[in-house]
Amino acid sequence: MKKFKHILLKTLDVAALSVFEPIVRLCYGEDPRAQLRKIGKFILIPIVAFILFLGVWHVTASGIETKFGKMPTPGVTWEQTKVMVGQVFENRRSEKAFYVEQKTKAQEHETKAAQYAAAAELPKNASQKEAFLAESNAQAELAVNARSATFAGTPTIIYRVVHSLKTVFLGFMLATLIALPIGILCGLNPVFMAAASPIIQIFKPVSPVAWVPIAMILVGALYSGSSMQPAMLSSAIVVAMCSLWPTLTNTALGVASIDKDHLNVAKVLRLGWWTRLFKIVIPSSLPLIFAGLRISLGVGWMVLIAAELLVQNPGLGQFVWDRFQDNSAAAFGQIFVAIFIIGIIGFFLDRTMIILQRSVSFDAPAGA
Amino acid sequence: MSQFGNSYVELDRLVKAYPNPRGEATRVVDGFSTKIAEGEFVSVIGHSGCGKSTVLTMLAGLNDVTSGNIILAGKEVSGAGPDRAVVFQSPCLLPWMSAFDNVMLGVKRCYPKATRLERKQLVEYFLSIVGLGDAMHKYPKELSGGMQQRVGIARAIALRPKMLLLDEPFGKLDSLTRMDLQETVLNLLNEHRITTMMITHDVDEAIFMSDRVVMMTNGPRAKVGQVLDIPFERPRNRVDVLGDEMYYDFRGCLIDFLEGQDRRKHGEPDASMPEPKPVTKPETVQDLMLVQSPAEVSAV
Numbered sequence: 001m002k003k004f005k006h007i008l009l010k011t012l013d014v015a016a017l018s019v020f021e022p023i024v025r026l027c028y029g030e031d032p033r034a035q036l037r038k039i040g041k042f043i044l045i046p047i048v049a050f051i052l053f054l055g056v057w058h059v060t061a062s063g064i065e066t067k068f069g070k071m072p073t074p075g076v077t078w079e080q081t082k083v084m085v086g087q088v089f090e091n092r093r094s095e096k097a098f099y100v101e102q103k104t105k106a107q108e109h110e111t112k113a114a115q116y117a118a119a120a121e122l123p124k125n126a127s128q129k130e131a132f133l134a135e136s137n138a139q140a141e142l143a144v145n146a147r148s149a150t151f152a153g154t155p156t157i158i159y160r161v162v163h164s165l166k167t168v169f170l171g172f173m174l175a176t177l178i179a180l181p182i183g184i185l186c187g188l189n190p191v192f193m194a195a196a197s198p199i200i201q202i203f204k205p206v207s208p209v210a211w212v213p214i215a216m217i218l219v220g221a222l223y224s225g226s227s228m229q230p231a232m233l234s235s236a237i238v239v240a241m242c243s244l245w246p247t248l249t250n251t252a253l254g255v256a257s258i259d260k261d262h263l264n265v266a267k268v269l270r271l272g273w274w275t276r277l278f279k280i281v282i283p284s285s286l287p288l289i290f291a292g293l294r295i296s297l298g299v300g301w302m303v304l305i306a307a308e309l310l311v312q313n314p315g316l317g318q319f320v321w322d323r324f325q326d327n328s329a330a331a332f333g334q335i336f337v338a339i340f341i342i343g344i345i346g347f348f349l350d351r352t353m354i355i356l357q358r359s360v361s362f363d364a365p366a367g368a
Numbered sequence: 369m370s371q372f373g374n375s376y377v378e379l380d381r382l383v384k385a386y387p388n389p390r391g392e393a394t395r396v397v398d399g400f401s402t403k404i405a406e407g408e409f410v411s412v413i414g415h416s417g418c419g420k421s422t423v424l425t426m427l428a429g430l431n432d433v434t435s436g437n438i439i440l441a442g443k444e445v446s447g448a449g450p451d452r453a454v455v456f457q458s459p460c461l462l463p464w465m466s467a468f469d470n471v472m473l474g475v476k477r478c479y480p481k482a483t484r485l486e487r488k489q490l491v492e493y494f495l496s497i498v499g500l501g502d503a504m505h506k507y508p509k510e511l512s513g514g515m516q517q518r519v520g521i522a523r524a525i526a527l528r529p530k531m532l533l534l535d536e537p538f539g540k541l542d543s544l545t546r547m548d549l550q551e552t553v554l555n556l557l558n559e560h561r562i563t564t565m566m567i568t569h570d571v572d573e574a575i576f577m578s579d580r581v582v583m584m585t586n587g588p589r590a591k592v593g594q595v596l597d598i599p600f601e602r603p604r605n606r607v608d609v610l611g612d613e614m615y616y617d618f619r620g621c622l623i624d625f626l627e628g629q630d631r632r633k634h635g636e637p638d639a640s641m642p643e644p645k646p647v648t649k650p651e652t653v654q655d656l657m658l659v660q661s662p663a664e665v666s667a668v
Contacts, residue, residue: 261456261458261460262460262462264430264448264454264456264460265460265462265473267429267430267447267448268428268429268430268448268449268450268452268453268454268527269450269473269474269477269527270448270449270450270477271473271477279462279465279473280462283462283464283465284462284464286464
């Protein structure tokens, strides 16, 4: 029991959720007064603050009349959330129905194909036989088509979230692959740093929106593959262009500020370049590298929504734009739902990165 | 004695100068010379900031030599290398590796032809002789300061160095741990005779551990002031050493020198080269002392 409590507390700590620590301690009956006071201060008050925020939102929104009708209140937003969840289930139902229908269709075609094939076996004149065979083949082909048909409903919010996450990770990967080696070289070599510095300084402050046309034009000109939608690739490139800087600068800083004692160890052992890199330089700068990656992913997620909106990549950004085009009060409410979804996903991405960051930093407590 | 006689290691007129804001060179160490025989344990003692550690880091190759020569086993030394293993004041373990892996890093480097099993056995051997047989796979943060320093010592010895350099290795430890570790190092050296130079400002530590104590004058322009031979038999035992009547003579001699340096510093700040205050030497030590005058040093 005691051990379980320890593990629980440690998990909360690693997940940066130590706000909930007093609840665990209270459950184990540890100094209830102090725990209750902590719960009041750090859990109840935030909840009250959020309720207050909803109140202010409600009052403000009720007084604003737009061309889409009233500005959505928390209540309307909640209604639209339910509508969107309903659409997800509705979509799933019709998808299922579609595949069942396709399957029966395919089976019908298959039986017909078999019948024609059997008829072709009977002794008839050659031209009739050929006609039956052709019909049999046509039916078989129809069956194959029916089986391989995919459901093409309107993309649901789930589909969009997944698509956005795929795009942001693709962009984040690209950014990391570029930023890490350059950052390490910058940190290791002051001359390289001096050479790269003007380029970094110029491109770092560029707005994501400015990269959009460039990315679209370049993808249009250079990408002819079919494994990925060009819109997705363009969005990912925009994400990469904006999110590589925090990783790059943090990596450079981490590598450049390695403890001199650790470098002395490398010198005394006369470690080779690669051994020094992998045994000393990278491990020692990992905490800062991960701090950079975390900022990068946050920036990437923010940039992604803008990029998707402009490039029409079917993720959350495009959803916001679609709803805007819809010109209805319901659609306006759904934009608010999208805002919350974007925020909550961003929060979870950040949390994931915090946990990763903590698990690699050697001075903080390691995983539970 | 070996083919190198009593100069297995030779430090010849070492100078370390740093440019100061006025554009001149401040000589922190100015003409440090000494010779160390193979297997000898030499301590360098002096006040904080006198440049003792500078001498050691120059010998280790971690600090450039402004002028002068360092010869180790007949060869001029340049740059750092595993033939001169260093134990620093802070243990300098890599915190992302266990004690075992920290030692393994050096073993891999110095025994490139050994098999995996042989290397593993070597690491285990070196960790167990510093008393860490039970804590091999712990990470530095899980070890106390004394245990971390033991890993540092194991890592240094594991390199099979020609020379062991100890830079105030016990400076950050409490006195009980310090005594423990002093004995650990002496036992190690009884088994693996390694030429050793230790920097310290602890008089008792210097006498207990060394064959010879080199006393450094106060910096800047620090150099060898006096040299004291400590002829106690090895292996040494703390009780016997403390019980020996010569012990207190040696101690008095070292403290007299250090206090003399203090007086020079505070009494005559302007005198460029004051004569060292005559040290009253106990008779028993008289013939063991080698007083080096500046003239002698430059004649070496």
